[in-house]
Amino acid sequence: MKRGWITWDQSELPRAAFEARLKTARQLLAERDLPALVVYTDVWRSNRVRHFSNFMPYWNRALLVIARDNPPLLLCGLSPRVYPWIRSVTILEEILPSPNLPQRILQLCTERGWTRLGALDFDRFPYDLRTPLSSFAIEDVSLPDAVDEWEISLHRQAARMAREGLAEEMTQGIGLSDHEFTGRLERRFRLAGAEDLIILLTNGRTPPAPARGDKLGEFFSVALALEYRGHWVKMARNAVGQVSDLPVTAYTETLSGSYPYESGRGPIFAARWETAHNGLRLFHGDTYLRANKGTELL
């Protein structure tokens, strides 16, 4: 679950950003003559709904409904007792309690007189949501995996936080247990406002993995995934300080798509690679922006 500080700082991300994003979605709806677009989100697959509303479920799942003529609304699996908090960190005003999401969306269609709907990445909905909606006229809609200037800026900020933190902490790791080093990083980055973290470590005999009680030696590597304001970055560093430029053969993961960590090169992607050193494996990686002018290190 996301248990870091979830907030909406309008100096980082103004309301105008959401208005522009919703306008794009509504243009697509108009082109296809659809009354509304449904977007799925859960504790992990939160990029798309975060993009349109700043809502990131700390737990559970929800559907965002973007209507052509009304403000977006949220069908939410969480208790109404947390709706004031949701309103305080998102652009959302209308939130409907929805323990049964398919039933609630169908009810909404009846109430609004909608006979068709668009659903973003409908075939990627969880099976238990997709199946009850099969009989309704739902059009599977794809949106390009594009990022705007605000998202780039927040990914950049997340990358800065990760890079500077790792640069300071790597020298402290040798001699600690991998659990202790993980604890240090968790404390540091969560105090700095990270929402979520995944930390993998290795002494070079295996790829990075969750801590298992090993003492970190002079050739250890760490792979860090960090989420800041809903924007993920990934980075890998080794204690030797060995750095490589982005090689063609690196393993790459898309961080900006509907499902972070899938292999590929979306507009924001992470790349990682390894080199051999004294018979051990050293790991290094960074997050990049793929833009028209080329690939830029974030």
Add this chain to the structure above:
Amino acid sequence: MLNRERLSQFTQLMAERHWDLLLFYGHTWRKDFFRCVLNVNFSGPYALAALDCSGELRSFVSDPWDAEAITECAASVDFLAGLQQLAARRGTVAIAGMEMMEAQFVQAFSNPVSATFDVEEIRRVKTPREMELMRHAADLADRGYQYFAGVIEVGMTEYELVAEVEGFLKTHGAEDNFMLIASGGTEVTGMKPPTSRRFCEGDSVTTELTPQVNGYWAQICRTLVLGEPNAKQREAFSLFSEAQKAAEDFLKPGVNIADVARVQNDVFRKYGYGEYTGPKYTRVRGHGLGLHCDENPYVLEDVNYTVKERMTLIAHPNTYLPLSGYMVFGDSLVVTAGGCERLNRTERKLFQK
């Protein structure tokens, strides 16, 4: 890593149900079905373990690092190709976790059946090794709460406290943690992720702390008052304490989980607070624990389920009361032959600092 006892149970289940292939699906949020047979904390977006009738297990992951972490059965890194390969096989395919699987993955198979209910039922009764891990997780929850109660200060923000506790739990071996928090007075109606609210003198601070150790989650719920608790906070706590004890005294093999909820709610009814046991003010009176931190069966008066020995769950009568605002109190429990045993050792009191 390979849960051999489960493997044998699942192979037997396949024979009983006439399934030719049993798949265990996991994704980043819900790894529990995958991990119940192959306990690897994978880091890619999804993973699948495939068991055939002969008892042979294979796995399909989506990140090359995960493939290297799996050493006790074959591991393929091309998840989608693996899915197609499995779909091309003849026979009945059952999927544990099918409901949460992406629809396009399920659609690769012709007429798959859901194995979720059957696999969950087997998982509820813990093996001796699983009990050992549950006890480790409960011990860490106790130590984590002790740390929580020691480090909290007036003026600290909620998210700073969570960062401190998270650092402690990870330092001491947690691989993950489910943690909700709330602070304030009678205006607080529920818990949520931490905010930038600063703790004040007189605040009631509630938390559900749920560390995960080697895949298994144990939970503790406690309330702490910053300063001297007032009479209403004390009165509220006595209700929660009595309700939780009622659940513990009642819980044993053979009872209906609905009645475990009822005995807790009856305490609130007895004191005139019955309306605060419904969905407007609370969610559940407890839930199962294991490889997922919020397992079925939910402890609710409308859920009928016969409790079994070696099930692990938490009983927590957490709810809003006008006396105190939202309050929590609960311990992880294991059902024994004659009743239940508490896995947590933390003092059962209204904490104060």
